[in-house]
Amino acid sequence: MDGLAESLQVDSPRWRIAADPDTVERDLSRLVLTLVELVRQLVERQCVRRMEQGSLTDEQIEVLGVTLMRLEGAMADLCERFDLAPEDLNLDLGPLGTLLPTQ
Template sequence: MPELPIPASSKGSKEAGLAPLLLTVVELVRQLMEAQVIRRMEAGLLSEQELERSAESLRQLEAQIINLCDVFDIDLADLNIDLGEVGTLLPKPGSYYPGETSSHPSILELLDRLLNTGVVLQGTVDLGLAELNLIHARLQLVLTAKPL
């Protein structure tokens, strides 16, 4: 199985540990939530209060991500992992707007479209260590932005 690149701090700080990877996941989720807020706003599904609350929450979360990047000496741009032929994890700033196509799609755009359309995934997962399968799971995941 090919190894995925782990974002590193710009200065290679060993003290950062898993922080770059965790911040990458949080930033991906933040941008997915932002895209869903935009979609719901444009569809007229959010009240003025809901829009203000969600915008403020997204601003605060972004500020916390930036702050933690400073604390761990991580360049914010390093959170965008280049996945080779697949593309990048996140779109370049200002290059993606929900519902519009872009010239260089990212994984975030794919996930946003899947959330908007809805998809059901099924499979099995075996988790373990030291060549021992310790946890066996059969999963069915319904991924959608719409209420079930």
Template sequence: MSSPEETALVPKSSGKDAGLAPLLLTVVELIRQLMEAQVIRRMEADTLTDEELDRAAESLRKLEAQVLDLCEIFDIDPADLNIELSELGSLLPKSGGYYPGVSLGNPSILELLARLLNTGIPPRGKC
């Protein structure tokens, strides 16, 4: 039996016809960017040790590289991972980058989720 490193992934279809792959990669990328925003917030609040920050940064880099590798395997343009949600805006920031607390002009679902994670959701009637 071959090791995971030796097993080649060969998709049956690619690009927009890759089945669930684009959707799953979109969800993974959304979560990765949310985690990155939380790391930035904790770094700015000085609540991470240098070791924790290094581990978090390395994990986020590896996850981003894995997403890009899977995009290449399934012949998916990473820009296609962003979903336009009509009046709600886009799922991810169009410029490709988000920095917590800095508005990019066209709010994305990522920014909304990051703010909710940061401030919490108030109990009903306590806004």
């Protein structure tokens, strides 16, 4: 089991966090970056859908493209800072599969 999964333990109706002082910053960073990556992928899909429908101007497409590229670069920098690989952000949800789609 990985550090993040080990730090969250389910007890009856309550969740209990067993924080390891040596890994808490990395685990919290991993969780936050996972959520940011999930939102980034959702926004990217929405942008592609709107672009294909023709509901975006050329200027809007350019701005969204640059913004998404910058966000992807910032994500890569943060992953490097916390020694995380992109696949580390894809949490295993057990029987539900993984949080992020695999490509």
